[in-house]
Amino acid sequence: MIDYKAMINGVAVISLAGMALPGAASAEDFSIWVRSDGSEFMPRLVEAFNAESEHHANLQIVPVDELVQKYAIAAAGGSAPDALSLDVVFNPAFASVGQLRDMTDFAHSLPYFDSLSKAHLEVGSWEGKNYGLPFSGDASLLIWNKDLFEKAGLDPEDAPDSWAEIEKDAEAVSALGDNTYGFYFSGNCGGCNIFTFTPLIWASGGDIFQHNGRTATLDSDEVAAAVEFYRGMVQKGLVPEGARTDTGTNFFGAFANGNIGIAPSGSFAIGALNNQYPDLNYGVTYLPGSQAGEWSSFAGGDNIVISAATDESKIPAIEDFIRFAYSPEGQTILARNGAMPVRSDVAEQALAGLDERYLISVKAMAGGSTPYSVVFNDLINSRNGPWITALNEAFFANSAEQARQALEQGQQEMQSIIDAAY
């Protein structure tokens, strides 16, 4: 027998309880995903939030190469996470297919909205609305080995600040011989080169996209000039042979081994080098343009986004979490665990007491850019995409003419992929 009476009473009690506390937000559970790159800072941030808040965030860490696929499968099955810390480069693609919730009103309600990373916000917007807010930062930088500089008779404290100076210093370090090379870059890695090579182009006034990613400009003079800079160093033997086939596996390791004078890298390397290679004596500076004084950076990292299908009742909890992440406490947790703060008005406070090289990263990110494309994966990250295919051929071409042809070919392929997407 089912006791209907008891059931009805029970329902009445529950609804009474609900009425007794009008307006009080109930505690909510929500799920949040992060790519494995965030496995240092994110668990600590979520833990601190859960300890303080009435709400509860359930964190899941997803392998970086599978995040988009996993999310898509979960979304198709109706079990997408409520919130997601999403690599900024995928934000346009997710927003353009209606997968994300419009966060414009919430964003503008934040009193410190103007201090949030501009580059993150730009890439998080679609048709004038915000579909992603800055969450964690990662900036690209140039690093140099001070010990090798000293051995080569260079001033170890003098950061190279133009292409000509990089090349001159690299020649001096290469002259040391004995498997020591002046410069290293991952010559067959699309992701590494969008991160560290495009800033050279941006700093010199060029770009690889125009019109919000609708036009590719890989055949522009500024791109060709930056390619010539790398190609020149390859031709002079300043770069180890392995760079040509490095698909990113050695992006960090090559410099860390201690036989490379200068390498483009990112803010992530500061924490990693300090922890894993405490004896390596290195400096950090901006990625320069062709002339001294010019510089730029790739403002990377994650945006926080909310799935379009997320239940309305969970939104206040997620917004609380975002506010917590933006608080000085949240930004400090980020900064101490390998990510850059994304709120510039509390960045110095968050970084207080940390390696001062981080401050350069924060400034680099504030002045950096992020490329905008709804087909980013296809064009840039793909190991067989037009970006890295063209660059690899051009970097290691035997003549400037050959390099130019490779770029023109890449330009055509990029434009045809972009055209097919719109």
Next chain:
Amino acid sequence: MPDVQSHPLPSAAPTPRRRRRRGWHGLLYTLPALALVVVFFLIPLGMTVWMSLHNWPLLGNARWIGLANYTRLWNDASFWNALLFTAQYTIVSTIGLLGLALALALMVQHQGRATGLYRTVWFLPVVTGFASASLLWAWLSNVDAGLFSPLAQRIGLTEGRFNLLADFDTAFWSVTVMVVWKMAGFYMIILMSGLQAIPGDYQEAARIDGASALQRFLWITVPLIRQPFALALIMCVAGSMLAFDQFYIILNGGPRNQTVTAVYKIFNESFVSFRLGYGAALSVILLLILMVLSIIQLRLLRDRGES
């Protein structure tokens, strides 16, 4: 290979009624296997065909586009290039694999003092996964930190460091050698079991009649291992046509995308460019090509005595 054909029991010919009941039993016994085939093969196959008729992005909504994926595929030079490369790789690797496997099988077919050891040694690489073998090879071939290039330089074969993976020819051969090293032992076992099934009397009789070793190999061994050879050939061709891991892990499809295989292309379309529908259409075409290839091989290698 276990004989999967059902033979009627030699004892007492079954009555018609008993035969009917046996038929029912047979169906009952095969049901679990049938269910597996339906759930894990037929339904996914049907879904693949269904998806191939849509514009099916990884994120967002699918849209019916009829045969547009197939017309696009017809004009997609990169797919046909990938297929051409896969065919080239299949021919080279099949010749290498089966040639070496036959030679190894001939060496270890008889019982002898060290044959057990040799069989084990040659079979060992087979138990390595393709991904781990590829990672191992990627490291060995690394120009700065690996083995081959520094070794070649040290013993004076090359003047400086030679990057094996930077040129198509050396990269292609390097991967093919890895595959032969890894898989030859597997086909050796198949061919060896075929060799051992040849009755010793045939060889002995031929020897008494004065046939040379070469004649015995050509006119006794070769015709009698036709069936295991056909099995090895079909598995080898199908496996090579589906090659992916080694080119993805060691070469990333490079240099200059010249080693992108058919499956690699499908992977790229589906999970890098997020065009699942188009990837499905490519899969359907590859499946048809594989079916045709297998039928041709079966016909070529069928025993002439069979009708």
